[in-house]
Structure formats: C-alpha cells, structure tokens
Amino acid sequence: MKGAPIxxxxxxxxxxxxxxxxxxxxxxxxxxxxxxxxGSREDAYRALRPVFETKYAEQFRKTGMSTLDAVxxxxxxxxxxxxxxPDHPKADDNGFVYSAAVKxxxxxxxxxxxxxxxxxxxxxxxxIRALMMRTINMGK
Amino acid sequence: MEKIADNLAFHASALALRSQRNxxxxxxxxxxxxxxxxxxxxxxxEEMNKLERSGPLSITDDQHLPTYRPLNPNGVxxxxxxxxxxxxxxxxxxxxxxxxSENAMRYQTTLSFLNxxxxxxxxxxRGE
Numbered sequence: 730m731k732g733a734p735i736x737x738x739x740x741x742x743x744x745x746x747x748x749x750x751x752x753x754x755x756x757x758x759x760x761x762x763x764x765x766x767x768g769s770r771e772d773a774y775r776a777l778r779p780v781f782e783t784k785y786a787e788q789f790r791k792t793g794m795s796t797l798d799a800v801x802x803x804x805x806x807x808x809x810x811x812x813x814x815p816d817h818p819k820a821d822d823n824g825f826v827y828s829a830a831v832k833x834x835x836x837x838x839x840x841x842x843x844x845x846x847x848x849x850x851x852x853x854x855x856x857i858r859a860l861m862m863r864t865i866n867m868g869k
Numbered sequence: 870m871e872k873i874a875d876n877l878a879f880h881a882s883a884l885a886l887r888s889q890r891n892x893x894x895x896x897x898x899x900x901x902x903x904x905x906x907x908x909x910x911x912x913x914x915e916e917m918n919k920l921e922r923s924g925p926l927s928i929t930d931d932q933h934l935p936t937y938r939p940l941n942p943n944g945v946x947x948x949x950x951x952x953x954x955x956x957x958x959x960x961x962x963x964x965x966x967x968x969x970s971e972n973a974m975r976y977q978t979t980l981s982f983l984n985x986x987x988x989x990x991x992x993x994x995r996g997e
Contacts, residue, residue: 737892738892738895741892741895742899744899745898745899745900749902752902781902781903781904783906790945792889792892792893793889793892793893793896793909793945794892794893794896795896795899795900795906796899796900797900797903842902843902846901846902849898849901849962849966850898850899853895853898853899856969856970856973857891857895857973860888860891860973860976860980864980867980867983867984867987868984868991
C-alpha cells in the first residue's frame with residue numbers, strides 16, 4: 730500500500746482518508762487510556778500521534794498529484810503525572826501511581842480536525858464522482 | 870473526421886485541464902494536515918494559452934512527438950498563503966475548497982458546451 734501508485738482522485742482521497750482514520754484510531758486509543766494509572770513511570774501510557782507524510786505521484790512534476798500516508802505512530806515524549814495514592818493496588822514502594830500522559834481536551838480538538846478533514850475528502854470524491862458520471866453521459 | 874475533432878478540440882482540452890486541476894486541488898485538500906506541505910496550483914489561463922499556441926502540427930514520422938502536452942512540467946506553481954501556519958503547511962482549507970468548487974463548476978460548464986456541440990453535430994448528421 731505504501732508504495733502503491735497514485736493514478737487518480739480515488740487514490741488521493743482514499744489514502745488520505747486512510748491516514749485520517751489512523752489518526753482517529755490513535756485518538757480513540759488515547760481517549761480510552763486517559764486517566765489510566767500505572768505502577769511505574771515507564772509503564773504509564775503516553776499519548777500516541779501518527780506521523781503524516783506527503784506521498785508524491787511518480788510523475789509528480791507533470792501531474793501535480795500527491796497524497797498522504799500515516800507512516801508511523803509514535804508516543805509523545807511527555808512525563809506522566811505522579812499521584813500520591815498509597816492504598817492503590819498498583820502504588821509503588823513510595824505510594825505513588827503514574828497517570829497516563831493524555832490531555833483529553835487536546836485529543837478532542839484533534840478529533841474534530843481529523844473528522845473535518847475526513848469529511849473534506851469524502852466531499853471531494855462525491856463531487857468528482859458526479860462530474861465523472863456526467864462526463865460518461867456526454868453527448869446523450 | 871478531423872473537422873469533427875477540431876470542432877470539439879478546444880473544449881476537450883479545457884475539460885482535460887480542468888480535470889487535472891481538480892486532482893491538484895484534491896492533493897492539496899488531502900494534505901491539509903501534513904507539516905511542511907506546500908499547496909500547489911496551476912494557472913488555468915496560462916496553461917490554456919500554451920495549448921492554444923502549440924497548434925496542430927502534422928506528424929509525418931514515427932519519431933515526431935505530438936505537440937499536445939496537457940501540462941508543462943513547470944506549469945505547477947506554489948500558492949502564496951494568506952495566513953501561513955507554524956508547521957510550514959500552506960494549505961488553507963477555505964481557499965482550496967472555494968477553488969475546488971469553482972473548478973468543478975467550470976468543469977460542468979465546459980461539459981455543457983461540449984454537450985451542446987455534440988448535440989449540434991448529431992442533429993446535423995441526422996439532418997433533422
């Protein structure tokens with residue numbers, strides 16, 4: 730899929746939608762893990778982010794076509810919050826637990842943006858498809 | 870046969886160019902969230918002028934190249950953003966979407982012109 734050729738609008742929008750879907754999935758994982766507690770700093774959950782990269786068509790300079798791929802998903806370099814909860818079953822020797830490094834507000838805003846961009850791509854395909862159908866019926 | 874092709878040629882190339890511009894704008898919209906992506910576009914009038922000037926040259930040898938080039942390699946320009954964003958991305962969704970809908974509308978207009986011409990030719994052929 731990564732090296733697949735980019736031939737038409739369906740490749741462009743389809744792959745961009747795939748990338749946005751990866752983004753939505755990571756947001757869902759982040760939200761699901763928000764507030765989860767861990768017994769050590771290393772075990773604490775850190776928010777994930779997809780890395781987007783533009784993929785250019787082979788004949789890019791002629792056609793101007795390019796699309797988007799989510800090349801990898803990386804955890805953010807953020808420190809989990811240390812909470813003093815001595816009676817928590819996961820508490821370490823000093824009585825601390827570590828809360829997941831996820832900011833729900835940030836994730837929600839990111840989700841809205843991903844959602845909007847996904848919709849833009851759907852809209853684009855709808856428009857182009859309508860144009861193509863009209864072109865097929867040309868002269869009738 | 871050539872006369873029929875000539876009759877449709879202008880709108881046919883306009884349609885091809887519009888379609889090409891659509892894919893470029895689609896690429897911009899697809900990359901609206903990619904850091905460092907630079908929005909691109911073509912100048913429709915400029916490209917159309919190029920096509921016009923290239924003219925119909927007859928091909929008399931296998932090694933002759935056709936003059937019809939849908940898009941010059943240096944015809945794709947970068948868009949100058951109104952509000953550049955911090956991550957180096959120059960796609961502005963409002964601009965791109967307006968351009969995209971305008972281009973789609975103009976594509977349909979060209980299509981109507983073509984339909985009109987074809988209808989004219991058909992009625993001439995039928996002699997109605």
